[in-house]
Amino acid sequence: MTAAPPARVALRGDLLDFTAAPAWGDVDPAGVRFRADHWLLIESGRIAGAVPGDQPPGDDWLKHEYPGRLILPGFIDTHVHSPQLDVIASYGSALLDWLDTHTFPAEARYAEELVAREGAARFLDALLAHGTTSAAVFPTVHKVSVDTLFEAAQARGMRLIAGKILMDRNAPPELVDDVAEAERECTELIGRWHGVDRLAYAVTVRFAPTSTPGQLAMAGRLCTRHPGVYMQTHLAENRAEVDWVRELFPEARSYLDVYARNQLLNDRSVFAHGIWLDADDRAALAGAGAQIAHSPSSNLFLGSGLFDWRANIDAGVAVSLGSDVGGGTSLSMLRTMADAYKVQALRGERLTAWVALHAATRGAAHALRLAGEIGSLEAGAVADVCVWAVAVGSVAVQRDNLARGLHARLFAWMTLADDRNLVDAWVAGIRRA
Known part of the structure; x- marks a missing residue:
């Protein structure tokens, strides 16, 4: 058996997940859910919800702040x-x-x-x-x-x-x-x-x-x-x-x-x-x-x-x-996504960051019949959550500074990032990496 997670944990950062599958080629799909500067609330290893960053939970929550970091499903x-x-x-x-x-x-x-x-x-x-x-x-x-x-x-x-x-x-x-x-x-x-x-x-x-x-x-x-x-x-x-x-x-x-x-x-x-x-x-x-x-x-x-x-x-x-x-x-699933883009480019297609990220999170969870447990930041899901730095190193930082729009930032992250960009990995509400 695994150790019990802390009763209440709150992670502050930029939350990103999906509410629906993105359409092929659409760089601005409605199914992308991006909540800048929010607290992700985790109770007993499961996601309890999210609130804006200026509405912190009470003193009975163990708080971790990740300013400017992405928080995604594992x-x-x-x-x-x-x-x-x-x-x-x-x-x-x-x-x-x-x-x-x-x-x-x-x-x-x-x-x-x-x-x-x-x-x-x-x-x-x-x-x-x-x-x-x-x-x-x-x-x-x-x-x-x-x-x-x-x-x-x-x-x-x-x-x-x-x-x-x-x-x-x-x-x-x-x-x-x-x-x-x-x-x-x-x-x-x-x-x-x-x-x-x-x-x-x-x-x-x-x-x-x-x-x-x-x-x-x-x-x-x-x-x-x-x-x-x-x-x-x-x-x-x-x-x-x-x-x-x-x-x-x-x-x-x-x-x-x-x-x-x-x-x-x-x-x-x-x-x-x-x-x-x-x-x-x-x-x-x-x-x-x-x-x-x-x-x-x-x-x-x-x-x-x-x-x-x-x-x-x-x-x-x-x-x-x-x-x-x-x-x-x-x-690295980020390296895998970057290679998937190259495969599609050789076929004359263009793979968006959204389709790739969805396939590695909510899409995979749906295909495995596990959508209620993993792959999203929905309330009730198990708190398998990873925190990422969007850019590591001078080249990536400059690219991120010049990116216009969320998809451009996330595509550059998907293309340039690797395990060095991982800040923390939480599994069922316990920090494991």
């Missing part, structure tokens, strides 16, 4: 690999080579409890240091990697979604298990962790090529037997991967159809990447209420392709953001 990373911090910034591979050369050796080490425990703590502390307070995480195939990750998240009071990776073919022997063993371990982990404090289990299929039809069917059974669990996997990240899936599953219409045939497409499904999809795939995703966890830094670094964000939102598909470390190059 970021939500919907796709990230905890053990892959060990291989971040490794040279020279496309996706399938990357797995064999870098990812699988790193994940094999997490069979050892000490490695898994130290790795979980390092990973979660690094998330918090980058302003991410909630995440959907891939640990490894090892049960101990899941237990230690959940234990560490519970100790920090974080909202975490995770599950044992499922692989029973096309991977090193030390990283595969059989269907019966995997089902037994997943069932035990669901019973131990799902719904405990702020933790949730995700049936975690690495990707279709590393699961036999029998294992995919078992994963679908787990989702059916345990209502409320999530499902997370990879989808259509790389063309060679898509071709491989076609060879392995010739009966399926598409890569997505492999999952749909096994009851793995639902409103709690998080599909990482989703670059190489067609209109029928997007319609199926939208119809199921599933989401795409767009991972732009990884897509650029591994040369996987350019995600068509606008086609997905036009089709009604929810789009959130994932750092995808270690294929991605930073745990």
Whole structure:
């Protein structure tokens, strides 16, 4: 169990969140809620409301003043690999080579409890240091990697979604298990962790090529037997991967159809990447209420392709953001947003700061069915809140001084900022970073 938060905390600064999804390309949408110089009131770990800065709460409130700082909901990373911090910034591979050369050796080490425990703590502390307070995480195939990750998240009071990776073919022997063993371990982990404090289990299929039809069917059974669990996997990240899936599953219409045939497409499904999809795939995703966890830094670094964000939102598909470390190059969701802008620019589109920020806060919360808990500064939400300096360093300060309008300031912040801009991170009303 985590420590109890202070009874009453008040944070003074410039509050920013969303009341509605911003439209594509609109730099002045009605759904942006900016409250300059306000007190954010937190009682027993939840947001109680907000009042103007010249109306301070009483002496029974613990007050923290952040003049000129932004106060936002903590970021939500919907796709990230905890053990892959060990291989971040490794040279020279496309996706399938990357797995064999870098990812699988790193994940094999997490069979050892000490490695898994130290790795979980390092990973979660690094998330918090980058302003991410909630995440959907891939640990490894090892049960101990899941237990230690959940234990560490519970100790920090974080909202975490995770599950044992499922692989029973096309991977090193030390990283595969059989269907019966995997089902037994997943069932035990669901019973131990799902719904405990702020933790949730995700049936975690690495990707279709590393699961036999029998294992995919078992994963679908787990989702059916345990209502409320999530499902997370990879989808259509790389063309060679898509071709491989076609060879392995010739009966399926598409890569997505492999999952749909096994009851793995639902409103709690998080599909990482989703670059190489067609209109029928997007319609199926939208119809199921599933989401795409767009991972732009990884897509650029591994040369996987350019995600068509606008086609997905036009089709009604929810789009959130994932750092995808270690294929991605930073745990910072700000760096991830900046790379998302570059991906869209290469497609001839322009991603506003509002669409990007919404996807990392309220939009992700809605897609995860957690809008009442995280992603906003609404009264009643858990007080996962981060305080940011808009500009750090002479160049950024000058850029901020010259910016005209709120979007211009926030776009420059999104483009130039990183973990150095984080002032404080509060998780359920407790200052954690």
